[in-house]
Amino acid sequence: MTSSERRALGGLIAPAFHEAHKAVRRGQVGELVLTGGRGSAKSSCAAIELLVQLMRHPDCHAVALRRVGRTLRTSVWSQLLWAMERMGLEDEFETNVGRMELVRRTTGQCVWCFGLDDAAKLKSIKPPFGYIGAVWFEELDQFSGPDQVRSAEQSLLRGQGQSLVIKSFNPPPLPSSWVNRYVRQPKPGMLVVHSDYRSLPPHWLGERFLQEAEHLRLTNERAYRHEYLGQVVGSGSLVFENLKLIPIREEEIARLERRYHGVDWGWFPDPWAFNSCGYDAARRVLYIFDEATRRRTSNADTARILLEKGVCAGDSETLIADSAEEKSCRDYRSMGLPCRGAEKGPGSVKAGMKWLQSLAEIRIDPARCPDTAKEFSEYEYDRDRASGQVLEGYPDRDNHHIDAVRYATSRIWRRAGG
Incomplete structure (x- = not known):
């Protein structure tokens, strides 16, 4: 042309x-x-x-x-x-x-x-x-x-x-x-x-189109976001409404002061799940930029995956895993990974989840972390079958990377004002 x-x-x-x-x-x-x-x-x-x-x-x-x-x-x-x-x-x-x-x-x-x-x-x-x-x-x-x-x-x-x-x-x-x-x-x-x-x-578009869009925005904000903004709004029971699934550039990762790594143990059918994160406290933005998912894989083999990734090669990195398997944490330490078990207690799951929900943005790179993007974007509250009302509590299913991220960031959200 x-x-x-x-x-x-x-x-x-x-x-x-x-x-x-x-x-x-x-x-x-x-x-x-x-x-x-x-x-x-x-x-x-x-x-x-x-x-x-x-x-x-x-x-x-x-x-x-x-x-x-x-x-x-x-x-x-x-x-x-x-x-x-x-x-x-x-x-x-x-x-x-x-x-x-x-x-x-x-x-x-x-x-x-x-x-x-x-x-x-x-x-x-x-x-x-x-x-x-x-x-x-x-x-x-x-x-x-x-x-x-x-x-x-x-x-x-x-x-x-x-x-x-x-x-x-x-x-x-x-x-x-x-x-x-x-x-x-x-x-x-x-x-x-x-x-x-x-x-x-x-x-x-014309004045009438713009008036109709504005009317829906004022009267039914969720419908407006779906119909006019083309957003994936869920059924009204999504746990995380602060997601942003976009590429994360290497220079953005390099600017993060610390790297937080987390592991949720699993074998089969539940997977072993790993994630790497960084946190921008000033803007309250969590970056999730790496993952690994395995089934039927030994602790020795998953430890080698993390070593090959260079996990905890620097002083400004932490690795926190589910403390329910202290033996697995010891296995990692024996292979040179400074793995600590997550501190647990009454209300710890709720506190970690509420912190994640309170962030201005959870940014996940869908190319680097497809399993994590799927879990976070599809995670919904349960509903009462009879009434259809949303139930309290967080479903304990399809949340392995969510748990890994929660463990990884536990030292942040446990701090006062985190």
């Missing part, structure tokens, strides 16, 4: 996606995941990027997908027509409304829209030349799961040229939803961009 065309795109793509667009253009992104709430412009961005991919690669074709075919016309098809018109490409593409197909007149490149409820059609797609190099999964959360999505990708992306997969969706409220888990597990070439309506110029 020419420089003037690129400048024109800058006025069509919402500011939240500018850096992502540049990264795609540089070939640094193979999978673009767009999440957000109402009016976040993620679908508009996806449609534009799909057409840009065709314009930049003349041997590339594209496919836009929904879970159910009957939803295509009012979603991906309408978005593609909008993008084509706004990009000034009406004369560039021939439109087949009945088949929901675009064909580029100068090259013969095609854009097809399909529903995965007719998988046979998907498998029968044969480009007239070149390869399918752009695939858009709209409303990803409505697909049945990662297996269905992966199967579609394998059926479509068979060529050798540069390809781009776009996945857009409004995050479901529950952290355990498969798409919410999916974005917490980054992989090479994958870029996740979250946006909401506040990043758009107000005139893009």
Whole structure:
């Protein structure tokens, strides 16, 4: 595309996606995941990027997908027509409304829209030349799961040229939803961009949209955060509402004065869990930047894992484990790890958990610590089956890394004012 065309795109793509667009253009992104709430412009961005991919690669074709075919016309098809018109490409593409197909007149490149409820059609797609190099999964959360999505990708992306997969969706409220888990597990070439309506110029949305959003914010804050901000708000019983799952840079770790390590003993089915943390007391931010998880692994072998990581190689580091297994603590000390058992007593679990909940932010790197991110983000209070009311106390399940972090930071929260 020419420089003037690129400048024109800058006025069509919402500011939240500018850096992502540049990264795609540089070939640094193979999978673009767009999440957000109402009016976040993620679908508009996806449609534009799909057409840009065709314009930049003349041997590339594209496919836009929904879970159910009957939803295509009012979603991906309408978005593609909008993008084509706004990009000034009406004369560039021939439109087949009945088949929901675009064909580029100068090259013969095609854009097809399909529903995965007719998988046979998907498998029968044969480009007239070149390869399918752009695939858009709209409303990803409505697909049945990662297996269905992966199967579609394998059926479509068979060529050798540069390809781009776009996945857009409004995050479901529950952290355990498969798409919410999916974005917490980054992989090479994958870029996740979250946006909401506040990043758009107000005139893009109109006064009525903004009034409706503000009304919901004032009357139902949780619904507002989910619907308009695209936040994973849970069912109202999440224990940790102060999580931030984002990458933690090496320079951020280096700035932390001390490193706190914790271990929760386990064998099978409960795992042995290890975490490394740092604490910024001035901002009340806890950084969790390393983990290890093992099952059926001896104390000697897990100790070697920590030694290889360089745990407690410096004087400003501590290693605290569950004191219920003093023998395991002794085993670690015999191998050169200064492992201490956590101080326990009445109310110690509640005190540690309340401290974690009181922090301004618990920052977890989901790439470095996927198991920890899963536990913290999905940990919920129990509810009474009859009334549905949230019950007091912290469930003792699926919390091994949570316990490891609690042990690691026990010296902080036990101090007065910690």
